[in-house]
Amino acid sequence: MSQQATALTHRLVSSPAGRIHVVEQGTGPLVLLVHGFPESWYSWRHQLPVLAAAGYRAVAIDVRGYGRSSKPGDPDAYRMLELVEDNAAVVHALGEQSAVVVGHDWGAAIAANSALSRPDVFRAVGLLSVPYAPRGGPRPSQIFAQMGGDEEFYVSYFQQAGRAEAEIEPDVRGWLAGFYAALSADTMPAPGAPSTHFVSRGGTLRDRFPAGRRPAWLSENDLDVYAGEFERTGMSGPLNRYRNMDRDWEDLADFDGAPIVQPSLFIGGSLDASTTWMADAIKAYPTTLPGLVSAHVIDGCGHWIQQERPHEINRLLTDWLASLPI
Secondary structure (H helix, E strand, O other): OOHHHHOOEEEEEEEOOEEEEEEEEOOOOEEEEEOOOOOOHHHHOOOHHHHHHOOOEEEEEOOOOOOOOOOOOOHHHHOHHHHHHHHHHHHHHOOOOOEEEEEEOHHHHHHHHHHHHOOOOEEEEEEEOOOOOOOOOOOHHHHHHOOOOOOEEHHHHHHOOOHHHHHHHHHHHHHHHHHHHHOOOOOOOOOOOOOOOEEOOOOOHHHHOOOOOOOOOOOHHHHHHHHHHHHHHOOHHHHOOHHHHHHHHHHOHHHOOOOOOOOEEEEEEOOOHHHHOOHHHHHOHHHHOOOEEEEEEEOOOOOOHHHHOHHHHHHHHHHHHHHOOO
């Protein structure tokens, strides 16, 4: 591997958010990597050198509200189409006209909508953990409110400003450790245990996190990196993504039921609720992702897919990228 391929470059580039922090490695066709909640560019630490060595310009960003990127104070500033425009601005700020976009968790939704609404910029899309499901149906808040019976779905819990912050911010490191463990294959609660995706009335999300268990993929240093970022920035910016889902539903009305036609890839984990709950969306891929090149569900893998199984994800990503027209 060349020195050029192994060197990480950090920079800030202009965007509608103000500035976006990007971490770049390698040269070649641009691959933009978009993280989810509660993560950062660091979530792609295993992919950046491998993509660079394979001949790509791999760029991982801090989504607006995270890390070293700008953090607008207005919650409306975190709506989906704003994040799409950040992605497009990063591509152009790097002197490129087009890119492949790959996202995980919320980043998968951002990547999907980037390909959907800006096909002039994003020529292919890779989705990790969260399948593509076209906009449609009732308002998201109505759907979430009906889930869980006497309990509250975590998305609804996150939507009230300040509520989740009050749970998380007094002990960011401990909360993150529990949240990561709750959704990791080797530390998640056993089948039949109360779901960590729901909150009991009057309780907190943390009440159901595994106690004293750290997943194998998460070193103490990794946890320090994540905790240090959120201790510095607070949680409101990241949580504002959840608080815009109804606004997104309104903003994306012109794309109701729309397919993504560019070449695409999906990878999920067999133990990840984000994948299994949306099994019908995966079945609909012949209609919703007509450009799908391949779809994979990795046996025994949880939610943090590119960190839990980096070698498998890297192989699937590089194989897919090599299949794309330049």
